[in-house]
Amino acid sequence: MKKSLLGVASAIALSSSAMAQDIAAGKVAFNQCVACHSVDGNNGAGPSLKGIDGRKAGSFPGFRYSRAMKSASVNWNTQTLDTYLTDPQKLVPGNVMPFSGVADAKQRADLVAYLSSLK
Template sequence: MNLKRTLFFSLPLALFSMYRPVAAQDVAAGKALYAQCIACHATDANNGVGPGLKDLVGRKAGTAAGFRFSRAMKTSNVTWTEKTLDAYLAEPQKVVPGNVMPFSGMPDAAQRANLVAYLATLK
């Protein structure tokens, strides 16, 4: 009986102690991470090596005016949302196989969340 009682009280405590709240997205940290992107992508609508990122969230992939996208990007049928951007930043070739952006991915989920939060501010 003591074992049942111990488990009854200690299991919820153990589960609660494992809980870690997700950190809030940090736009300032995302802006700092954007330094990895700035060589190719502008924060406005101007295209460079890569397309401009103004109004990226909500845009269909491969449709930024005036930019010559790869066939893979143009036919990807991806719309950039926080979720698709996170997945793409984690593994670009998995989300859009054959894309030509020379970026292997950003493995850290918190960094991706911060960068996506910053990209969402580019209006």
């Protein structure tokens, strides 16, 4: 019994480390976002994502958000960013971001880690 529990614990640890977030890989994944979003505080076609972790959706200064995003009751954190990047229309129906989402869970986790690192 102890051996089987140890085996399960080892398998969980290995799968968790395989899914560990990689900020450098997230920065590479962000290349699909740079056409609209910056990370330096300047808005483009989309709002800057600098300091997004902990920010209320639809609140970056100087960007003209959709009504859906301005009225969304979402505060950005690792969980809400992951949910949004999975399917933007599901979390904030009616938002105008022309992006269908990131299907790959590892790539999404890396991207969220990168976004969360932007202060």
